[in-house]
Amino acid sequence: MAEAAGADVSKLRELNSLSIVRALRGQPPATVTELAARTGLSRPGTDVVIRQLVTDGWVQVVEPDGSSVGRPARRYRFNAGAGHVLGVDVGGHKILVLLADLEGRVLHSHRRPVEPDDDPATRLAAVDAAITECLSAAGMRPDQIWAVTVGVTGPVDATGRTTLFTPLPGWASVSPADHLSARFSCPILVENDCKLAAVAERWKGAAQDADDIVYLLAGMRTGAGLILDGTLRRGYGGAAGEIGALKAVRWLSAPSHIENCPGLPAGIHPNDKAAWVFERAREGDRDARAALRRYVKDLAVGAAALVLTLDPQVVVLGGGYSRSADLLIDPLKRELHRLCLRVPEIRASILGADSVALGALRVALDQVDAELFSDGMPAPLTKA
Amino acid sequence: MAEAAGADVSKLRELNSLSIVRALRGQPPATVTELAARTGLSRPGTDVVIRQLVTDGWVQVVEPDGSSVGRPARRYRFNAGAGHVLGVDVGGHKILVLLADLEGRVLHSHRRPVEPDDDPATRLAAVDAAITECLSAAGMRPDQIWAVTVGVTGPVDATGRTTLFTPLPGWASVSPADHLSARFSCPILVENDCKLAAVAERWKGAAQDADDIVYLLAGMRTGAGLILDGTLRRGYGGAAGEIGALKAVRWLSAPSHIENCPGLPAGIHPNDKAAWVFERAREGDRDARAALRRYVKDLAVGAAALVLTLDPQVVVLGGGYSRSADLLIDPLKRELHRLCLRVPEIRASILGADSVALGALRVALDQVDAELFSDGMPAPLTKA
DNA sequence: CGAATAATGATGTGGCTCATCGAAAATTTG
DNA sequence: CAAATTTTCGATGAGCCACATCATTATTCG
Numbered sequence: 035m036a037e038a039a040g041a042d043v044s045k046l047r048e049l050n051s052l053s054i055v056r057a058l059r060g061q062p063p064a065t066v067t068e069l070a071a072r073t074g075l076s077r078p079g080t081d082v083v084i085r086q087l088v089t090d091g092w093v094q095v096v097e098p099d100g101s102s103v104g105r106p107a108r109r110y111r112f113n114a115g116a117g118h119v120l121g122v123d124v125g126g127h128k129i130l131v132l133l134a135d136l137e138g139r140v141l142h143s144h145r146r147p148v149e150p151d152d153d154p155a156t157r158l159a160a161v162d163a164a165i166t167e168c169l170s171a172a173g174m175r176p177d178q179i180w181a182v183t184v185g186v187t188g189p190v191d192a193t194g195r196t197t198l199f200t201p202l203p204g205w206a207s208v209s210p211a212d213h214l215s216a217r218f219s220c221p222i223l224v225e226n227d228c229k230l231a232a233v234a235e236r237w238k239g240a241a242q243d244a245d246d247i248v249y250l251l252a253g254m255r256t257g258a259g260l261i262l263d264g265t266l267r268r269g270y271g272g273a274a275g276e277i278g279a280l281k282a283v284r285w286l287s288a289p290s291h292i293e294n295c296p297g298l299p300a301g302i303h304p305n306d307k308a309a310w311v312f313e314r315a316r317e318g319d320r321d322a323r324a325a326l327r328r329y330v331k332d333l334a335v336g337a338a339a340l341v342l343t344l345d346p347q348v349v350v351l352g353g354g355y356s357r358s359a360d361l362l363i364d365p366l367k368r369e370l371h372r373l374c375l376r377v378p379e380i381r382a383s384i385l386g387a388d389s390v391a392l393g394a395l396r397v398a399l400d401q402v403d404a405e406l407f408s409d410g411m412p413a414p415l416t417k418a
Numbered sequence: 419m420a421e422a423a424g425a426d427v428s429k430l431r432e433l434n435s436l437s438i439v440r441a442l443r444g445q446p447p448a449t450v451t452e453l454a455a456r457t458g459l460s461r462p463g464t465d466v467v468i469r470q471l472v473t474d475g476w477v478q479v480v481e482p483d484g485s486s487v488g489r490p491a492r493r494y495r496f497n498a499g500a501g502h503v504l505g506v507d508v509g510g511h512k513i514l515v516l517l518a519d520l521e522g523r524v525l526h527s528h529r530r531p532v533e534p535d536d537d538p539a540t541r542l543a544a545v546d547a548a549i550t551e552c553l554s555a556a557g558m559r560p561d562q563i564w565a566v567t568v569g570v571t572g573p574v575d576a577t578g579r580t581t582l583f584t585p586l587p588g589w590a591s592v593s594p595a596d597h598l599s600a601r602f603s604c605p606i607l608v609e610n611d612c613k614l615a616a617v618a619e620r621w622k623g624a625a626q627d628a629d630d631i632v633y634l635l636a637g638m639r640t641g642a643g644l645i646l647d648g649t650l651r652r653g654y655g656g657a658a659g660e661i662g663a664l665k666a667v668r669w670l671s672a673p674s675h676i677e678n679c680p681g682l683p684a685g686i687h688p689n690d691k692a693a694w695v696f697e698r699a700r701e702g703d704r705d706a707r708a709a710l711r712r713y714v715k716d717l718a719v720g721a722a723a724l725v726l727t728l729d730p731q732v733v734v735l736g737g738g739y740s741r742s743a744d745l746l747i748d749p750l751k752r753e754l755h756r757l758c759l760r761v762p763e764i765r766a767s768i769l770g771a772d773s774v775a776l777g778a779l780r781v782a783l784d785q786v787d788a789e790l791f792s793d794g795m796p797a798p799l800t801k802a
Numbered sequence: 803c804g805a806a807t808a809a810t811g812a813t814g815t816g817g818c819t820c821a822t823c824g825a826a827a828a829t830t831t832g
Numbered sequence: 833c834a835a836a837t838t839t840t841c842g843a844t845g846a847g848c849c850a851c852a853t854c855a856t857t858a859t860t861c862g
Contacts, residue, residue, distance in 0.1 A: 040459035041433045043816050043851055049425045050818090067841075075424035076819050081842075098827095104840030105826045189729075189759070198759055246654040260727075267646055269729025270630040271760045277726045279759045282666060282719070335666070339723045342661045343644075345573075345653025375573070375582055375663045376655045427818050427849050434850085451808075460852050465809075488807030489859040 047083070048410045050075060054083050055092060055406075058112040060137060063096040065107035084110055091116055114139065117180040119402060120168070121394030122161060123227065124186050124210065126150040126202060127305075129160050130391045131168040136180075138237075138399055143391075144168040154204045158213055165217075176217050181401040183223040183394035184210045185230040187255070189273035194224035198273060201255070221401050225268075227251075228275060230393030231385075232259030233266050235350045237396045239389065240381040246346040248378075250337060252362065253353030254293065254308075256285035258340055266397070277336045288332035292355070295325040312358035330362060334369030341374050352383035359383070431467070432794045434459060438467050439476060439790075442496040444521060447480045449491035468494055475500055498523065501564040503786060504552070505778030506545060507611065508570050508594065510534040510586060511689075513544045514775045515552040520564075522621075522783055527775075528552040538588045542597055549601075560601050565785040567607040567778035568594045569614040571639070573657035578608035582657060585639070605785050609652075611635075612659060614777030615769075616643030617650050619734045621780045623773065624765040630730040632762075634721055636746065637737030638677065638692075640669035642724055650781070661720045672716035676739070679709040696742035714746060718753030725758050736767035743767070 050073070057072045058064060064072070070080040087093040087110075094113045098106035114137035123130040127150060133142045146164045148157055161184075169176065188200035194211040211222040232249030241247045245264040251257040258275040260267045267274050278285030293304070295311045297319070302310060314322035337349065351359050351366070359382030370377045385392060434457070441456045442448060448456070454464040471477040471494075478497045482490035498521035507514040511534060517526045530548045532541055545568075553560065572584035578595040595606040616633030625631045629648040635641040642659040644651045651658050662669030677688070679695045681703070686694060698706035721733065735743050735750070743766030754761045769776060 040437050040457035040463075041430055041851090043427075043430065043849095045433075046425055046427065046430055046817060046850095049429075053424050065841085073424035077841090078820085078843080079424070079818055082817090103828055104838075105828085105842085107841055244654075262646060262651055263649070265647070267728070270628075270731035270762065271729050273726075273729040273760050275727060276729070276759055277723060280722055280726055280757060283723075338664055339661060339667075340727055342657075342664055343659060343724055343727045344651070345655050345657040345660070347654035373664060375660055376657050378654065425818090427816095430817095430850055449808085461808090462810080462853090463851055466850090487805080487861060489809080489861095491808055 050079070050083055051087060052407060052410075054080065054087065055112065058093065058110065060112075063109035063111035065109055067107065069110070112137065117402065118172075118174060118178055119395060119398035120165065120179055120182040121391045121396075121398060122165065122182065122184045123230075123388075123391040123394060124157065124161060124184060125227070125390070126187070128387075129157075129164045130388065131161075131164045132388070132391045132395050133168050133172050133174070134395045134399070136399070136402065138395060140395070142168050142172040143388075144171065150201075151203055154202075154208045157202065157205070158208065158210070161210070161213075162217075165214075177219065179218055179220055181221050181223070181398035182214060182218055183225060183230070183398040183401070184214070185225055185227040185390040185394045186210065187227050189271070189276055190224050190226050190268075191272050194222075198271075199279075221405075223397055223401060225394065225397055226257075226259070226272070226275075227390045228257040228259035229266055229268065230259070230391075230397065231352050231383075231389040232261050232350070232393065233396050234385055234389040234393035235352065235383060236261055236264075238392060239385045240350050240383055241348045244346075244348040246344065247348050247350060248337070248340045248344060248346045249350045249352055249383075250333070250340075251353040252333060252351055252355040254289050254304075255353075256288055256333065256336070257353075258336070260340075260344060260346075262344065262346075275340070277339050280336070280339070283336040283339060284332045285336050288329055291325045291329040291332070296321045308355055309357075312355075312361055315361055316358075326361060327365065330365040330369060333362075334366055334373065337366065338370055338373035341370060341378060345376060346378050349378050349380045350383055351380060352385070352389060356383045357386075431470075434463070434467055435471060436791060436794075438464065438471065439496065442477065442494065444496075447493035447495035449493055451491065453494070496521065501786065502556075502558060502562055503779060503782035504549065504563055504566040505775045505780075505782060506549065506566065506568045507614075507772075507775040507778060508541065508545060508568060509611070509774070510571070512771075513541075513548045514772065515545075515548045516772070516775045516779050517552050517556050517558070518779045518783070520783070520786065522779060524779070526552050526556040527772075528555065534585075535587055538586075538592045541586065541589070542592065542594070545594070545597075546601075549598075561603065563602055563604055565605050565607070565782035566598060566602055567609060567614070567782040567785070568598070569609055569611045569774040569778045570594065571611050573655070573660055574608050574610050574652075575656050578606075582655075605789075607781055607785060609650075609778065609781060610641075610643070610656070610659075611774045612641040612643035613650055613652065614643070614775075614781060615736050615767075615773040616645050616734070616777065617780050618769055618773040618777035619736065619767060620645055620648075622776060623769045624734050624767055625732045628730075628732040630728065631732050631734060632721070632724045632728060632730045633734045633736055633767075634717070634724075635737040636717060636735055636739040638673050638688075639737075640672055640717065640720070642720070644724075644728060644730075646728065646730075659724070661723050664720075664723075667720040667723060668716040669720050672713055675709045675713040675716070680705045692739055692742075696739075696745055699745055700742075710745060711749065714749040714753060717746075718750055718757065721750065722754055722757035725754060725762060729760060730762050733762050733764045734767055735764060736769070736773060740767045741770075 070077045093110050096109040114135040121132040129146045131144045134140045144164045144167045148160050188196035189198045214222045228251045235241045247261040249259040260275050292311050311322045315326050454461045480493040498519040505516040513530045515528045518524050528548045528551045532544050572580035573582045598606045612635045619625045631645040633643040644659050676695050695706045699710050
């Protein structure tokens with residue numbers, strides 16, 4: 035059974051410190067009186083707590099700007115710069131590193147191209163280089179990073195590896211967490227890219243209002259990420275959402291309808307094929323429209339399975355093809371109406387190619403939060 | 419954002435009261451010293467808290483039995499009789515009512531047969547009668563019930579109705595919660611039967627160790643209930659797990675392989691058909707074995723979709739057919755190996771026909787817990 | 803009777819609230 | 833233009849509540 039820990043008197047201070055930090059975060063700088071009202075604590079009580087938080091480095095004083103009657107109050111704000119997190123997207127074509135503060139503001143980003151058939155060592159070297167670049171651009175040392183999350187393709191198991199499946203050659207035996215733990219002493223999390231994209235859409239994307247979300251990756255790969263009751267669901271073995279593995283769900287072959295659309299110009303770059311097909315379809319080209327129709331039909335079978343299984347509030351359509359979501363959403367909706375009991379809203383992603391790295395940031399921030407709110411509040415001076 | 423409520427000093431007492439109650443529940447009667455050790459509180463502190471709990475009626479004193487050196491300690495136990503909950507299974511063929519105390523011990527049960535084609539008024543009357551019977555057998559008044567959960571067939575929407583689908587004639591417009599609220603002033607929850615059975619299997623059944631569970635109802639109806647991260651998942655519209663609605667998943671027709679197995683004796687009662695088929699299959703009858711094979715194949719398609727979507731730790735096979743689970747589990751496992759990335763454990767239900775009502779009890783108890791642990795601890799005297 | 807353990811009481815401390823008073827800046831007023 | 837007034841912030845002290853620690857008394861068994 036859960037350990038029933040009794041509470042000392044000092045626990046109260048901890049609790050109230052946390053609730054003041056919570057009331058401060060993500061808000062504009064607040065006065066003591068405002069915080070007291072927001073938390074329900076007394077003014078003097080709030081005062082001593084916030085004084086301690088300032089000396090501990092969690093909170094900063096903002097000198098009064100003076101634009102009111104009466105004596106101007108000191109304002110306080112959460113010291114988002116007390117710590118930082120990294121979100122890393124290890125893709126087939128690019129490495130993207132985002133550096134953010136504790137409020138989740140992105141301070142620096144670095145993108146670096148890689149090749150899909152690069153060997154693991156090359157890819158890891160690119161990751162290292164991108165991280166180094168991002169840190170030095172922000173003038174930051176590795177020990178100022180409080181959490182790192184790495185997004186990779188394929189289901190991630192408990193050890194942070196993608197042993198079940200990955201399209202990157204040789205990557206199955208790689209442990210990004212082990213690799214990075216040489217540089218960082220903070221928690222290093224590894225997560226599937228679709229799952230991270232789903233998290234990002236709930237954080238800053240198209241589904242901020244929803245707690246039950248299915249994210250569909252619609253692009254040269256097809257995949258899904260699930261958020262239920264506001265929390266990312268990984269599954270017991272980390273393979274939740276891998277409905278595409280079902281043969282009856284033709285997610286593996288679905289993109290080929292578009293990538294091999296009849297009429298594609300010879301010698302067109304693979305990355306431009308989809309754009310070309312969507313362009314033609316928009317113009318009314320029969321072949322392109324047929325390709326789209328077949329693609330959506332295949333996509334919808336898996337989507338319907340997810341929707342029926344989970345009954346989400348929103349389906350977010352992301353991935354490369356979602357740039358032309360206007361062409362996809364209506365037919366997808368029609369297919370789902372044909373297949374499902376209750377059809378959720380379908381929305382297009384608004385985050386684009388950064389979504390995986392953004393989701394990685396959010397997961398890293400959640401990790402920091404979890405440590406904070408479980409272990410109480412230590413002084414950040416020990417880390418700075 | 420979440421309201422950041424500051425804590426008064428009296429919050430401490432509340433917190434410690436709760437942690438002592440938690441340490442007391444489900445355990446044999448404990449002495450003050452034991453509780454102090456278990457909660458980390460001091461002995462005198464524990465003493466005053468438990469004294470208050472006794473006068474409030476939450477805890478009872480057990481007089482010392484005297485079997486130790488030194489002065490024998492008073493022992494205390496959680497007063498499970500302070501409140502009670504009802505779990506009601508409204509099935510096609512039966513109404514089952516369970517009455518339990520706050521520890522979840524079943525004190526009384528009452529079963530009452532109904533017909534599948536009874537009209538809603540008749541069925542509700544049977545529910546009322548069964549509840550009355552159960553209460554009076556236990557010598558209990560409705561105001562001593564703290565929560566009621568009703569299990570029904572079909573997805574339950576936010577208003578507690580089964581508007582999307584139900585096999586019971588006329589039941590779609592019935593609101594069991596509204597009906598019962600005339601007799602009970604406590605919370606009345608309505609939930610889908612498969613979901614409740616899943617809860618029961620985690621509580622007292624085959625999956626007590628698992629946090630990610632797919633429950634498969636395998637019987638004359640086919641359905642599923644999902645538990646992820648230890649919590650029942652309902653879906654945004656309450657329709658989670660309804661994968662059977664997908665036409666490609668032939669769950670609706672799957673039981674007919676068995677119910678219409680060639681060679682069934684003319685005039686056999688519908689309820690006995692399955693038993694007959696399983697019996698023949700066990701004896702090696704070709705037709706029966708073929709029927710079973712086809713049934714499992716159909717069942718497995720939906721099961722595979724669920725498993726791939728959720729990646730659970732355990733699949734629990736319940737429902738009427740699970741009495742012959744030994745004939746089903748191996749072929750099902752083979753099918754899943756063919757269809758899935760990672761195959762979870764497959765276990766047979768051990769609860770049988772009571773599982774829905776048991777799950778209803780657990781959900782009602784969870785409701786009581788949620789109220790307790792959020793609103794703090796009022797004296798039960800106001801309720802008794 | 804002594805050993806062992808339980809219950810009880812006394813004292814001290816940390817943290818919170820409430821009430822009050824002083825301080826600083828803007829507005830009003832002579 | 834300067835003094836008075838208003839308004840709000842900041843600081844301090846009294847009181848309360850819940851807990852911890854330590855000492856004392858009570859009860860049983862060997």
